[in-house]
Amino acid sequence: MKNEQQILFKRLNERFVKAFVTYQLLADDDHILIGLSGGKDSLLLTELLGRRAQIHHPRFRVEAVHVRMENVSYETSTDYLQQFCNDLHIPLHVVTTRFEESDSKPPCFLCSWNRRKQLFNLAQQLGCNKIALGHHRDDLIHTALMNLTFQGRFDTMPARLEMHKMPLSIIRPLCLIDEADISRYAQLAGYQPVTKSCPYERATNRTSIANLFAAMEAMNPEARFSVWQALESAGKLVEEYSK
DSSP, rough: OOOHHHHHHHHHHHHHHHHHHHHOOOOOTTTEEEEEOSHHHHHHHHHHHHHHHTTTTSOOOEEEEEETTOOOBBBHHHHHHHHHHHHTOOOOOEEEEOOOSSSOHHHHHHHHHHHHHHHHHHHHHTSSEEEOOOOOOOHHHHHHHHIIIIISSSOOOSSEEEEESOOOOOEEETTTOOOHHHHHHHHHTTTTOOOOTTTTTTHHHHHHHHHHHHHHHHTTHHHHHHHHHHHHTTOOOOOOOOO
């Protein structure tokens, strides 16, 4: 690694470790399935978990799945993903599926729902107890602001979510990492970008919220830490299931 890349990776890894300690994301004997879309966030998640698994503290196993949607031309080179996972000694599963278009539900919802369904199905087939997703701190903050603005409630995607109806937990180990750092590291590390962008990708409410949050940070550079503290204080970053 070059000097800047080494320094940045050290910071990313420190925040990754802080997240899994703070929110109890990893434990001995975990079997984790990574949702590997091929974007910069999921690539970093795969690299951090793959490197950590080789340290053996805690001891856990990790596998990855890339879900391809037949009727959406969003595309990542599976050869690149396979080599990326091979270098980290992570088994990669490639699953191909599709969704039926609906007049009542937008294609983004249907695509996301079907991708998640494949994740849950494969996790249970492999005997995994956790699914790792690549949402970073900006994602969680933007979600909280979206829910507050459009839904009238204050919550977000938690760093750890225990599922109620199946023996699985969702974990987000990048939750303390900022998107700007991921973008810079992806450039330095030479992450290969997606081959084709999603044809349904367009400006959405999430885009508007991202712009709103940028304005908030211009007004107060500590805004992200204030929102994060509010989520912490309200107990929104861990959702456990009491049996």
